[in-house]
Amino acid sequence: MPELPEVQTVVTELNKKLKGRKIKRVAVFAAKLVSLGPNTVSNIRDVTQKTVDQFCKLLTGRKIVSVSRRGKMLIFNVDGPLTMLAHLKMTGQFIFEDKILAKKTGSQYRLLNKPTAPLVKLPSKHTHVVFYFTDGSTLYFNDIRKFGYLRVVLDKEMGDVKEFREYGPEPLEKSFTFEVFAEALKKRKAIPIKLALMDTKVVVGIGNIYSDEILYHAHVRPDRRVDSLKPKELKAVFGQIKPVLQTGIKYKGSSVGDFVRTDGKWGSMGKHHFVYGRKKQACLGCGTMIVSMKLGGRTSSFCPREQV
DNA sequence: TATATTGTTACACC
DNA sequence: TGGTGTAACAATAT
Known part of the structure; x- marks a missing residue:
């Protein structure tokens, strides 16, 4: 995707x-x-x-x-x-x-x-x-x-x-700072953080795969309400946006379903997923079984132990 | 054959 | 008015 x-x-x-x-x-x-x-x-x-x-x-x-x-x-x-x-x-x-x-x-x-x-x-x-x-x-x-x-x-x-x-800000641009992110979230206080990450008015370019991965690395559950996040947690989420997207670019994308590059080859980011598409598999960090839930009609996978 | 799939929009509700 | 939640939509593979 x-x-x-x-x-x-x-x-x-x-x-x-x-x-x-x-x-x-x-x-x-x-x-x-x-x-x-x-x-x-x-x-x-x-x-x-x-x-x-x-x-x-x-x-x-x-x-x-x-x-x-x-x-x-x-x-x-x-x-x-x-x-x-x-x-x-x-x-x-x-x-x-x-x-x-x-x-x-x-x-x-x-x-x-x-x-x-x-x-x-x-x-x-x-x-x-x-x-x-x-x-x-x-x-x-x-x-x-x-x-x-x-x-x-x-x-x-x-x-x-x-x-x-x-469209909201481009996540990889220098101008996308924590302040810009936090400001945009003020209008989306009561929704799950995962849906906020996928909201094109908050920030563009993040869908189901990368929102799951960002939240895993930030140790935050996808269903946490935005306004329930402590400043430290919100900063952790923000701090993972750029590195996770950059890792995706480094591996030329995730070929989960039909995505192919312009030469018909697949990207290899899928091999580096920690949670997306890993439901019922062992967490790569702690071995706990990855679980999934529906948020806004979308499947969301996370580690119930490492993400709080 | 019913279902899952996703980015985006539409709409009802408070 | 605008934030929120839900449904709808596009079409196909399985």
Whole structure:
């Protein structure tokens, strides 16, 4: 499930691989995944062929200047007065195929992190948008669940993008201090700390995996109400945000379900999880059995002994 | 076949 | 008004 470290991994790789490449052609196989304009896609089912044509037309002939992100949103900066935004949601994937590399490897990918997953050739049945570059390389946008999306926004409308107006601070930026974190939590005093960490208005980029891991390392139970945390505990939580996310980036993300890097390979952060996905297994710190509970409809795993 | 899955939004309630 | 909790939604694999 792509969270900040996974998105950052994709961004870093795409920025390197796509920079300077020129889009020759765009093919859209699932109209509902593409849209135009700054607003959140509300009537996603109403995406017309006209929208699809416009989407392709706007991007054709453009060069990729850079790829960056805000929260979990990918930002493709292209030449000309527009930008493409992309969100991977649960199961989105960007796979880049160099023309020469594709020939060499036979372009076979195992796009689920499971030994039983079949090897597939791209485009697969889950490929919904393909970008063909003038040099023969290709970028595939896959999404098993089809919750992800691509949006073309005029640069002058970027300030109107709803997500960007509502997103809280970037956790890895220097400006994200304990004071900023504590201030944002003042509006979310009565909710479980785990849900506060996952609240994009408090801080962006943290989802189910990393909130569980951060709280484990901070020795705080996920269901503790924000206002029940002593200053020392709150500082411990804050103190784990950056290092845990940085560890995730170092290992190129967690491939828990469908997340893959832009070469189709898996990230290895999953091997370094202490609690996420380890329900009923022994805690790596003390041997106690990891338990799980539902918070805000989400599964949360923790060590009942080390987290208080 | 019913269920689990997640980021995000919608909405009722206090 | 706005914080809170719950449900809903997208679509698919298992």
